[in-house]
Amino acid sequence: MSITAGYDVGGAHLKVALAEEGRTVAVRQIPCPLWQGLAALDDAFATARDLTDRAQQHAVTMTGELCEAFPDRVTGVAEILDRMAQLTAQAPLRIWIGQRGMGSAEQARAHPLDVASTNFLASAALAGRQVANALIVDMGSTTTDIIPVVDGIPVPRGLSDGERLRSGELVYSGTTRTDASCVAKRAQLDGIIQRLAAGSFANMADVRRVLDTLPDDVDQHPTLDGRGKSQPESLERFARCFGRDAAEFSADVWRMSAAEIAAQQMDDIADAIQHVLATSKLPAAAPIIAAGVGAFEIAALAQRLGRQHVSFADIADADASCRDWATRCAPAVAVALLA
Incomplete structure (x- = not known):
C-alpha cells in the first residue's frame, strides 16, 4: 500500500x-x-x-x-x-x-x-x-x-493573495495569531465604548481563552509578552488593550468585552462570506x-x-x-x- x-x-x-x-x-x-x-x-x-x-x-x-x-x-x-x-x-x-x-x-x-x-x-x-x-x-x-x-x-475570482484580498475571498484575520487591535478599533468595557490600544498586547488566542472557547492544542506559538497561556495570563494581556489591569474589573465584565471583539471578527468574516456568495x-x-x-x-x-x-x-x-x-x-x- x-x-x-x-x-x-x-x-x-x-x-x-x-x-x-x-x-x-x-x-x-x-x-x-x-x-x-x-x-x-x-x-x-x-x-x-x-x-x-x-x-x-x-x-x-x-x-x-x-x-x-x-x-x-x-x-x-x-x-x-x-x-x-x-x-x-x-x-x-x-x-x-x-x-x-x-x-x-x-x-x-x-x-x-x-x-x-x-x-x-x-x-x-x-x-x-x-x-x-x-x-x-x-x-x-x-x-x-x-x-x-x-x-x-x-x-475563485482571485488567485493571488493580492487579487483575493481585492475580491473579498481572503480575509487577513485568523483564530489565534491576529492582534486583537487589528480586529477591533473600538469596543465596550463596562458598558462604555472606547478605543483600543494598538500595541500588540493581546491576540485572538487570548480573546478566545478569556471566553474559554479555544481548543487547547491549536495555539502553538509563544504569547505576545512571552508569558504563559493560562486564562488569567491571557486576561492580563487583554486588559492592556484597554489600557487597564485585569484587576480593575470583574471577570464577567472582561468576558463581555472579549465576546464583543470575537463577534466583530466573525461579523467581518460573515460579511466576506455573504459577498462571495453574492458574486x-x-x-x-x-x-x-x-x-x-x-x-x-x-x-x-x-x-x-x-x-x-x-x-x-x-x-x-x-x-x-x-x-x-x-x-x-x-x-x-x-x-x-x-x-
Missing part, C-alpha cells in the same frame, strides 16, 4: 498529512516560524520524521513564500522548493501548481507564481470531487480563505465546508447564516484518530490525496 505525505509550508506552521489508499490516516501541525529563516523548516521537518519516513511519495503546497525571510515571492517559492527537495530526496516529490494541478519540481520552478499561496485551490479541488457545489471557508491561525466550488470546479453562482442550498483551526467558529457561522455545514474531515475520509487535525490542516491533506 502506497503512502503519500502532504505538506503545507506556511509562514508560521508546517502541516503534514499522510494519505493511504485514498484515506487520511495521520495529520500533524508543527510550529515553523519561517520568518526566522529556512532553518525553522529543517527543525519542523525533523519533528515530523516519524510520519514522513513512512511515505513513498511527497507532495507540497505553500504560503510561506510571502514571509519576511524572502525578498520577493518568486525567491521564496524557489528557496522553499529547493529545501523541500533536499528534505524529501529519498522519494518522488510532487508540487501543487495552482490551476495547473500537481506537477514536478521542475514544472513548479517554471511557474513560481502558480505555486505561491495557492494551497486554498488544492483544498477546493479535493472538495469538488466530493461535493458539486459548496463554499469552503478555511479559518486558520492568521487568515481566512473563502472559495466557491461550482459544478465540482473551484471558481458566485452557488445555489442557495450549497453547504459551507468548514476547515482550519477555526472550523468550530465557521460551523457556528454556517448555522447563523442558515447554511448546512460539512467538516473537511468528511471530505478527506479521515481516520477517527485524526479527524480534528484533518479539518484543521486541509491543504496538506488535500495535496496528499491529490498527488
Whole structure:
C-alpha cells in the first residue's frame, strides 16, 4: 500500500498529512516560524520524521513564500522548493501548481507564481470531487480563505493573495495569531465604548481563552509578552488593550468585552462570506465546508447564516484518530490525496 505525505509550508506552521489508499490516516501541525529563516523548516521537518519516513511519495503546497525571510515571492517559492527537495530526496516529490494541478519540481520552478499561496485551490479541488457545489471557508491561525466550488470546479475570482484580498475571498484575520487591535478599533468595557490600544498586547488566542472557547492544542506559538497561556495570563494581556489591569474589573465584565471583539471578527468574516456568495453562482442550498483551526467558529457561522455545514474531515475520509487535525490542516491533506 502506497503512502503519500502532504505538506503545507506556511509562514508560521508546517502541516503534514499522510494519505493511504485514498484515506487520511495521520495529520500533524508543527510550529515553523519561517520568518526566522529556512532553518525553522529543517527543525519542523525533523519533528515530523516519524510520519514522513513512512511515505513513498511527497507532495507540497505553500504560503510561506510571502514571509519576511524572502525578498520577493518568486525567491521564496524557489528557496522553499529547493529545501523541500533536499528534505524529501529519498522519494518522488510532487508540487501543487495552482490551476495547473500537481506537477514536478521542475514544472513548479517554471511557474513560481502558480505555486505561491495557492494551497486554498488544492483544498477546493479535493472538495469538488466530493461535493458539486459548496463554499469552503478555511479559518486558520492568521487568515481566512473563502472559495466557491461550482459544478465540482473551484471558481475563485482571485488567485493571488493580492487579487483575493481585492475580491473579498481572503480575509487577513485568523483564530489565534491576529492582534486583537487589528480586529477591533473600538469596543465596550463596562458598558462604555472606547478605543483600543494598538500595541500588540493581546491576540485572538487570548480573546478566545478569556471566553474559554479555544481548543487547547491549536495555539502553538509563544504569547505576545512571552508569558504563559493560562486564562488569567491571557486576561492580563487583554486588559492592556484597554489600557487597564485585569484587576480593575470583574471577570464577567472582561468576558463581555472579549465576546464583543470575537463577534466583530466573525461579523467581518460573515460579511466576506455573504459577498462571495453574492458574486458566485452557488445555489442557495450549497453547504459551507468548514476547515482550519477555526472550523468550530465557521460551523457556528454556517448555522447563523442558515447554511448546512460539512467538516473537511468528511471530505478527506479521515481516520477517527485524526479527524480534528484533518479539518484543521486541509491543504496538506488535500495535496496528499491529490498527488
